[in-house]
Amino acid sequence: MPNRPRPEEALDFLRAELATGQSEMTEWTTRGAWLAFVRFGRWRFDTAATPDSDGLLFQYGTYAFSGRPMFTVGLTRQFDVTDDDGEHDHYVQVHCELRYEAEPDLDALGSFDSWFFTMPPPKITASTPTSSRRPPTGTRASMCAPTAPTAPTASSSATSLS
Template sequence: MTPRRSVDEAVALLEGELRAGHRALADLGTEDVWQSFLRFGRLLFDVSEAPDGDGLLFQYGTHSFDGSPTFTVDLTRQFEFSDADGDHDHYLQVHCEVRYGSGPSLEALGSFDSWFFHDSGDNLEEWARALTELSAWTAIKMLTPTEIRVFQERV
């Protein structure tokens, strides 16, 4: 049986996947980040038995979170935590946020999101392949990130 990791290790494990091959984050291309996130997505964690307790989110769009509009791809892993009674308490999200700048061609891509949940019976590889078959992915994978941020938040 494959060992399940602690959610407390999630950020370090994602950062480790991004730095595989001993490359700095600034040297990674979009495809490198995506493949690193998928390796992270294949890891098993000790999570709640709640439906949708461990999910992956692929989303993109142009946003003005920190000032000027920036096209961002946000690759997120979400873990659900339950209270002592088994009821939902909170989520922990581990983000790999890839920023690119802005411009009409990026804004024209619009926004998009897609979820994958480990307990859904769906296949992670099929989900990933469907995302890379999107017409927008052809444009996105050729972009050079201006910034890559890894962080976690409780929601």
């Protein structure tokens, strides 16, 4: 699609949205990261006109991926990149993750994940997704970042499938 950014540029768009709210906060909250992700989710990228070419994933749960258990909130956007013949070539994923010290209240939330793949693109708001099991909005996040403790972790990866 002309005049739309390529999926490979999506990480820069997410980082810009996260930086928009950073000057207003000394620590990230789940709500602050979610609102940045909502703004990022509204950007339209140059993807194929198929129902699964641009997807959003919201997930949370307590996991011990790198040592001690942490309550993790993950926000991911996945793009299906096609070749010149319109066939699937690979995926590009842009991911933002918040990690919290495990606490009984957070552990009690269990785990949750939900993908949004729709055509036309989803209309997302500050309250999407709705669930009766959400992390408390007043909880502060400890961001896993390579440079600064208050900077969110945002990463991108491309995966090819044979």
